[in-house]
Every structure is written in structure tokens, then in C-alpha cells.
Amino acid sequence: MQTEATPAQADVSELDLVKRCQAGDTEAFDELVTRYRTRIFGMIYNMVHSEQDAWDLAQDSFVKAWKSIKRFRGHSSFYTWIYRIVMNVTIDWLRKKQVKGECGEFDDAIQLKEIDPASKTVPKADALPYETMKRSEIRARIENAIAQLSPEHRAVILMKEIEEMQYHEIAETLRCSIGTVMSRLFYARKKLQNLLKDVYENI
Amino acid sequence: MRTFEQKWTAWLDGQLSGSELTEFEASLPDKAAAEAEKANAKKLGALLKREIGAHGLANEEFFSHQLRERIARESARPSRERDGGVSTWWTIRRLLWTGTASLAVFLAFAIFVMHDKNPAEQSQYLTQILNARVDPVVSPNATISMFEAKEDRVTVLWTEGLQSLPADYAAK
Numbered sequence: 001m002q003t004e005a006t007p008a009q010a011d012v013s014e015l016d017l018v019k020r021c022q023a024g025d026t027e028a029f030d031e032l033v034t035r036y037r038t039r040i041f042g043m044i045y046n047m048v049h050s051e052q053d054a055w056d057l058a059q060d061s062f063v064k065a066w067k068s069i070k071r072f073r074g075h076s077s078f079y080t081w082i083y084r085i086v087m088n089v090t091i092d093w094l095r096k097k098q099v100k101g102e103c104g105e106f107d108d109a110i111q112l113k114e115i116d117p118a119s120k121t122v123p124k125a126d127a128l129p130y131e132t133m134k135r136s137e138i139r140a141r142i143e144n145a146i147a148q149l150s151p152e153h154r155a156v157i158l159m160k161e162i163e164e165m166q167y168h169e170i171a172e173t174l175r176c177s178i179g180t181v182m183s184r185l186f187y188a189r190k191k192l193q194n195l196l197k198d199v200y201e202n203i
Numbered sequence: 204m205r206t207f208e209q210k211w212t213a214w215l216d217g218q219l220s221g222s223e224l225t226e227f228e229a230s231l232p233d234k235a236a237a238e239a240e241k242a243n244a245k246k247l248g249a250l251l252k253r254e255i256g257a258h259g260l261a262n263e264e265f266f267s268h269q270l271r272e273r274i275a276r277e278s279a280r281p282s283r284e285r286d287g288g289v290s291t292w293w294t295i296r297r298l299l300w301t302g303t304a305s306l307a308v309f310l311a312f313a314i315f316v317m318h319d320k321n322p323a324e325q326s327q328y329l330t331q332i333l334n335a336r337v338d339p340v341v342s343p344n345a346t347i348s349m350f351e352a353k354e355d356r357v358t359v360l361w362t363e364g365l366q367s368l369p370a371d372y373a374a375k
Contacts, residue, residue, distance in 0.1 A: 162256050192247055
């Protein structure tokens with residue numbers, strides 16, 4: 001798994017930072033946040049499809065990580081450990097949202113389509129408006145398709161395909177067996193293939 | 204023992220090898236269709252990675268700033284709660300003291316009032332009558348009514364159908 005650490009940051013080992021955090025050093029924690037914030041935000045965004053919710057959930061996850069960092073024993077990497085927190089926070093939030101019967105995903109997708117290309121990313125100089133629109137539509141289709149998966153299936157497919165995590169890492173993060181990860185991947189892929197067949201076949 | 208779904212996933216991700224791979228591929232009814240499916244799964248993975256893989260975080264520094272502020276607040280809260288806990292403890296202790304004192308005052312007042320309301324000289328005669336027993340065999344139809352005027356400190360017992368006076372009373 002990649003991190004956004006710069007060479008200078010990489011000089012300080014993750015374990016050292018964790019130990020400093022455990023001693024109450026908030027600067028060390030800030031360093032860890034800087035390393036992982038973008039990846040964690042991106043992962044949560046792909047789960048919830050809302051910038052604001054992803055922001056809040058990422059904040060909640062980091063606060064939770066800070067509060068429980070003393071319990072981190074180093075049996076797994078810090079990234080796997082914090083990912084577990086992120087997944088718990090996000091899946092719980094999605095479940096609560098499902099129970100409440102809120103259906104914000106579709107609205108979020110429309111909002112993203114209308115606002116995101118200009119506000120969030122800087123379009124390349126050679127990107128034509130038509131291409132930008134087409135990509136936004138494709139992204140909206142993908143997000144709609146992912147929104148139809150259960151929180152657990154979303155988590156598994158995103159960790160495998162986007163984060164390129166191994167089965168055992170996903171299993172460790174979600175606290176389930178490798179067999180469960182593989183089964184969830186099977187069903188998640190099948191569903192996405194059905195929903196996005198025309199998209200990936202025409203690109 | 205892996206299920207078909209698990210084996211299929213492992214096969215798609217290139218995680219099957221050796222005899223397991225040979226056995227699985229041999230078990231496929233249509234290998235060409237399976238290979239096409241595998242290619243589709245790869246396309247799907249590539250599409251996801253390309254289109255939603257790099258979702259940037261705008262205002263990264265503000266994100267960290269907000270988080271630092273929140274952690275500082277969260278870290279400060281326990282000490283305030285500790286202070287609050289002490290004051291709560293004092294409140295509980297004060298409540299206990301107040302409760303105990305109130306109970307003591309109430310008991311003292313109740314004892315005083317009861318003592319005052321039951322002077323020995325007033326109830327002496329009445330107690331004698333009430334303590335006496337009417338024998339139901341001797342006086343089966345006996346009825347006793349009591350009339351009391353507290354202001355005048357007078358009690359009247361009205362008895363009917365009494366065949367004989369209770370032995371205790373008669374003896375007095």
C-alpha cells in the first residue's frame with residue numbers, strides 16, 4: 001500500500017511516530033495524519049459519495065484513532081490499524097443511514113456531477129469540456145453502482161481494486177475471514193459488472 | 204474447503220496455483236466464457252481505479268488544522284470532566300448530608316408530636332377497655348362503637364349485646 005509520505009517524512013519511521021503519539025505527542029500524530037489523510041478521505045468518499053460526509057467521517061476516524069492510539073500494539077501496520085477504525089466508522093454510519101431510510105447517494109452523485117469538476121480538481125489544459133462531462137457522467141454511474149452495494153461489499157471492492165490490498169489485509173481490517181472477503185468480492189464484482197457493463201465495454 | 208465463489212475470486216486475482224488452479228480450470232464448464240468473464244473483471248477493476256482511484260482532499264491543511272483543534276478540545280474535556288466529577292461528588296455528598304439531616308429532623312418532630320398526642324393519663328381508661336377481650340362464645344352478638352372528641356379529651360364506648368363484662372374489666 002502506498003502512502004503520501006515525502007522522502008523527508010519517510011525518514012521518521014511510522015513506529016517512532018506511533019510511540020511518540022502514545023506518549024501524548026500531538027505533533028507526531030499530526031505527521032501521521034498528513035501521511036494518510038488524502039488516502040483515507042478518498043476511501044471514505046468512495047464509500048459515502050459526499051464530500052462533506054467524507055470530511056466529517058475522516059475527522060471522526062482520526063479523533064478515534066488518537067483516543068485509542070495507546071491500545072495500538074503494533075501487531076499490524078499503523079495503516080491497517082487506522083483503516084480498521086475508518087471502516088468501522090464508515091460502515092456504522094452507512095448502516096445508520098440505511099436504517100433512517102435516507103437516500104442521499106443519488107443526490108450526492110448529482111451534486112458531484114454539477115460542482116465537482118470545477119471546484120475539487122483542476123482540469124487539465126487540454127481536457128475538452130465534452131470529455132470532462134463524459135468523465136463526470138462515468139464517475140456518477142460508478143458511484144451510483146457502488147451505492148447499490150451493501151457497506152461491507154463496498155468496503156471489500158474498494159480496498160481490493162482501489163487500495164490494492166491483499167485478502168489477508170482486508171480480512172484483518174474488517175475483522176472477518178479471508179473466505180468471507182473472497183465471497184464478498186465475488187458478489188460485489190458480479191453486481192458491478194452487471195451495472196457497469198456498458199461503461200467498461202465502451203471505453 | 205473453499206466454495207466456488209471463493210475459488211472464482213482467487214482465480215480472477217491470480218491467487219490460484221499448482222494443483223488447485225488445474226483442478227479449478229478443469230471444473231469450469233466453459234473455459235472461454237470464464238476467461239471472458241475474467242477479462243471483464245479486470246476491465247472493471249481498471250475502470251474503478253482510473254475513475255475513482257484518485258479522489259483528492261481539498262484544503263488539506265485546513266483538514267489538519269480542524270483536526271488539531273478538535274483533538275485539543277477532546278483532550279481538554281477529560282480534565283474539565285474530572286473537575287466536574289469533583290463538584291458532582293460534592294453535590295452528592297451535600298445531598299446525602301441534607302437528606303440525613305432532614306430525616307433526623309423529621310424523626311425528632313414525629314417522636315415529639317406522637318409523644319405529645321398520646322399522653323398517658325388520657326388513654327389509661329381507654330386502653331383498659333380496648334385491651335379487654337369480648338368472648339365471642341359468651342357474647343356472640345356484642346357490638347362496640349367508639350366515639351371520641353379529641354378536643355374535649357373524651358372517649359365514649361357504646362356497647363350492645365354484651366352478656367357479661369370482660370373478666371379483666373370486671374376485676375378492676
